[in-house]
Amino acid sequence: MTIGKNAGDAGSAQPNTLAPGWYQVEPGMVFKVIVSSKETGGAYAIVESIAEPGIGSITHRHHYEDEHFFVLEGTAHIVIDGKPIDLYPGQSATLPREVPQVWINRSDKPLRVLAIFSPGGFEQLALEIAEGGGLERFDHSLLRPKYGLEALGPKLDGARE
Template sequence: MKDLRTDAEAIEWLGVRYKTILSSAQTNGAMSIVDSWSPAGSGPPRHIHANEDETFVMLSGTCKVWIAGKETNVGPGESIFIPRGTDHTFKVIGDEPSRHLVILTPGGFEGFFADMADGQFRIPEDMPAVEESAKRHHLTFTGPPLE
């Protein structure tokens, strides 16, 4: 696998690098797979995907994953499934970054990452623009990132 930090096809938002390796267009909307490189300490605010199931396949690093009030640490070689409609978030813990595949079924949410990279929106300063894209991608923010 290419190093996402130097891959010209990868996009970046808030220090996280994303590369769609299987788009919803390639699967007639059935799914998408995004390769993600996240620096230590990073993680999104708590949120819910209304339409997509989400699976993380951990390649390197460790993430603390919070799903509906339950925390689990997942590391290389492990996977975790987050059903659609479930409140969740994660944070990269330890000193090393995390590289993980994000499998979304059905596909289409990869467009949110593209919107964020295109606009280079900041949280919380640019939340109206982030929320506008989130709404189009059936994403609802429900709380802060993990401490």
């Protein structure tokens, strides 16, 4: 991680996303596993993600875990069970399992978040996708039976493909 060196950058920490440990899931979105479920006996996992402007998820539902979304930088626009919310740095939201959710970075700068999954294990899906060459090459038939992730619909309007 590099720390800004002038007054205009005070307090701004920009991870070196080319460093070992950073993975790309799709163009414009990278992540790093901060704490693996293997380290916590499956209790939880923590993942740091950075999404460029216009990048976001498809509408989906987690069947196995709750997701706790904490914004470090940027603005996250999230729709949880049909209810939209904007989260700013220092704010968080819990996206409960079994509830439809979708998010997008609608700001003009990168969105940097910590996602805490409880119980852990979902980070293994992100690693499998990244190590397998990205979403385009991933066997999507594994999403529900192996990882408990159900795709429900498209990305939000304005999302980059």
